[in-house]
Amino acid sequence: MPNGELSAVLFDMDGTLMDSEKLWAVGLRELCQRLGGELTNSLRLQLVGMDQRESMEVVHTAFGLPFSGIDDSAAWLIGRMKEIFADGVVWRPGAQELLHEVRSRGLATALVTATGRELVDVIIETIGAHHFDATVVGDEVTHNKPDPEPYLTAMKTLRLSPADCLAIEDSPTGVASAHAAGSPVLAVPSEVPIPPRSGVTVLDTLDGVDVERLRHVHAELSR
Numbered sequence: 001m002p003n004g005e006l007s008a009v010l011f012d013m014d015g016t017l018m019d020s021e022k023l024w025a026v027g028l029r030e031l032c033q034r035l036g037g038e039l040t041n042s043l044r045l046q047l048v049g050m051d052q053r054e055s056m057e058v059v060h061t062a063f064g065l066p067f068s069g070i071d072d073s074a075a076w077l078i079g080r081m082k083e084i085f086a087d088g089v090v091w092r093p094g095a096q097e098l099l100h101e102v103r104s105r106g107l108a109t110a111l112v113t114a115t116g117r118e119l120v121d122v123i124i125e126t127i128g129a130h131h132f133d134a135t136v137v138g139d140e141v142t143h144n145k146p147d148p149e150p151y152l153t154a155m156k157t158l159r160l161s162p163a164d165c166l167a168i169e170d171s172p173t174g175v176a177s178a179h180a181a182g183s184p185v186l187a188v189p190s191e192v193p194i195p196p197r198s199g200v201t202v203l204d205t206l207d208g209v210d211v212e213r214l215r216h217v218h219a220e221l222s223r
Helices: 021-034 041-047 052-062 067-086 095-104 117-127 149-158 172-180 211-221
Strands: 008-011 108-112 134-136 165-169 185-187 200-202
Touching: 008 149, 021 041, 021 052, 021 067, 041 052, 052 067, 067 117, 095 108, 095 211, 108 117, 108 149, 134 149, 149 165, 149 172, 165 172, 165 211, 172 185, 185 211, 200 211
Parallel strands: 008 108, 008 165, 108 134, 165 185, 185 200
Antiparallel strands: none
C-alpha cells in the first residue's frame, strides 16, 4: 500500500458512529413476524452490513417467499425504521468525540453507508450533516458494500487517493469494501467479529481514540 499522509477519515454509519444495529434488529424482527417467520440470531448476523435490497432477498429466501414481494417488504421496513430512528439514535462509545475532533483538526470527512438516502436523511439530523464533506449512501451507487464503489466514490468526491484516507468500519462487509478500494481500515466490531487481515487494524472501541491515534494507525497500515 503506498505511503500517504492522513487527510480524510471515512466513517461508516450503522454500528460505527451510531449504535443503530440494535434498532435495525427491532425493525427486522417485526418485519419477519409480519412475513410469518422469525428473526433468528443467525439470520440477524447474516444481515449485518447488507444493503436494504440484498437483506430483503436473504429474508425472503429464508422464509421461502417469492422475490416479487421484496419491494413491498423493503418499503415497509424503511417506513418502520424511519419511525424508530425519529425517536433518536445513540452514538457508539467515543464516536461523537472522535468525529468532532477530526473536524476541528481540519481533516476531511465522508459518511459512507449501505443504508439508503431516505433513512440516512433522518439519522443525519442526529449526527449533523455539517460534519461531513461528502455523503455516500447505498441507493445512490451502482454496487453497494462489499464492492469498493462506495468508498471509491467518497474518495473521488473528496479528490483524494486511497493512501490519503482512513476508513472506520464495524462489519466484515464494510471492511471488505474499504479494503478493496485501497484504503487503510480501522475496524471496531459491533455485532460480528472481524477476522485479522493485512491493511486492517482492529480495536475494541473508539472510546479514547483521538486524531493522533488515527494518524498512528494510518501510518502503520501504510508501510
